[in-house]
Amino acid sequence: MSENEAKLRSVFVEALAIPRDTDVEGLTYRGIKQWDSVAHMQLVAALEAAFDVMLETADVIGMSSYPIARETLVKHGVAF
Amino acid sequence: MLAGRVALVTGGSRGIGWATAELFAEHGAHVVINGRSDPSARAKELSERFGVETLAIAADVAKAAEVDAMFREIFKKWKRLDVLVNNAGILEDALVGMIPDAMIDGVIDVNTKGAIRCLQGAARLMTRAKRGSIINMTSIVGTNGNEGQAVYGASKAALIGLTKSAAKELAPQGIRVNAIAPGYIDTDMVRALPADKQAKLVAAIGMGRAGTAKDVAKVALFLASDLAEYVTGQVVGVDGGLRM
Numbered sequence: 001m002s003e004n005e006a007k008l009r010s011v012f013v014e015a016l017a018i019p020r021d022t023d024v025e026g027l028t029y030r031g032i033k034q035w036d037s038v039a040h041m042q043l044v045a046a047l048e049a050a051f052d053v054m055l056e057t058a059d060v061i062g063m064s065s066y067p068i069a070r071e072t073l074v075k076h077g078v079a080f
Numbered sequence: 081m082l083a084g085r086v087a088l089v090t091g092g093s094r095g096i097g098w099a100t101a102e103l104f105a106e107h108g109a110h111v112v113i114n115g116r117s118d119p120s121a122r123a124k125e126l127s128e129r130f131g132v133e134t135l136a137i138a139a140d141v142a143k144a145a146e147v148d149a150m151f152r153e154i155f156k157k158w159k160r161l162d163v164l165v166n167n168a169g170i171l172e173d174a175l176v177g178m179i180p181d182a183m184i185d186g187v188i189d190v191n192t193k194g195a196i197r198c199l200q201g202a203a204r205l206m207t208r209a210k211r212g213s214i215i216n217m218t219s220i221v222g223t224n225g226n227e228g229q230a231v232y233g234a235s236k237a238a239l240i241g242l243t244k245s246a247a248k249e250l251a252p253q254g255i256r257v258n259a260i261a262p263g264y265i266d267t268d269m270v271r272a273l274p275a276d277k278q279a280k281l282v283a284a285i286g287m288g289r290a291g292t293a294k295d296v297a298k299v300a301l302f303l304a305s306d307l308a309e310y311v312t313g314q315v316v317g318v319d320g321g322l323r324m
Contacts, residue, residue: 038252045207054155056148057200 004051004080008070011050015043029064043069051078081305083108086158088150090141090198091168093119095267096217099293100165100300105130107301112154112161114168116140133157141168141194142186151201160209163304164202166195166239167217171269173228184231191235196242199257203250210254213304216243217296218315220263224324236261240315247313256312258303263319266290286321295320 001009012024016034029035035043044060047053047069053076055063063069070080087104091097092113105111105126110133113119113126123136135157139146154161169191172183199214206212221229222236240259247257264270264281270290271278282290296318302308303316 041204041207041253044204048155048204049208052159054152054204057144060204 002080004078007050011046015046024066027066081107085109085162086160087163088112088161089165089167090114093122095269096293096296097167099297103297103301105132112137114139141198142189144197147197147201161202161205162212164198164214165300166198168194171232175228176230179231187231187235192238195239199246203255206255207253212255214257215300215303216259218259218261220261220319220322220324223261226324244313251312258311259315260296260299261315261317262296263322264290265293265296267293284323291318291320
């Protein structure tokens, strides 16, 4: 697992307050009770801080799963 | 009162926006001045007079892509934003029945949609620090109405709904959202009103004079500062007792 992959997992675990052994690849927005709209904004803020990027509004709205979050970060120059 | 804070003032190169940018810089804030035309000279002036960092951003708040780019520039320079003054606005009058569609779009795009876009961008930067103050510049026309200003009034009344809703939503993030409702303020924008209308307005002001841009800026300074740390969701009138 790359360093950035580990960082991404860690951000999700901490921002959504979910167990470390959660299958993050299967996580979807509103698919679990912890990932609601309020947590989404906190997740976005945590991702931006961790990866030193600023997402576009369309990215924030479209970031509906863990894999899409990874794709979004790739778009902003983060390598996995 | 704002030492080291980063503040963005939209429409900051003249009128109330400029007075606010000036007062914020005087109180130690690093100021981002936004305007539709290049506000670099204004930003340079503040740096030289007050020794603060400044950033000039030419962007039209009516254009989503330009607003996104503006917040990315702020992020690039400071990684944060502490204060937003949503001040960019245009004033156009037309009597009901004679309001062109293009005028509705133009006024709402800048005054309302522009403010929503900026609030959203600012809230995202402020969420990281779990602190921030957003000030929406509404108007006494938004709270009380005025003939010939149905569209302008609607665009400004919308900011009150925006303020109250966003204040509730963002309070848990430590972000305060308030509005200022200036009355008759002596700026270029209102000087464009017909002389008889201006005289009628002054006659209706309890304090007997038009307000100054600095009168409004002082309230913005209070709302931006920690003096107002428990104040959110409020609309503060700055109108000298104007009856409308």
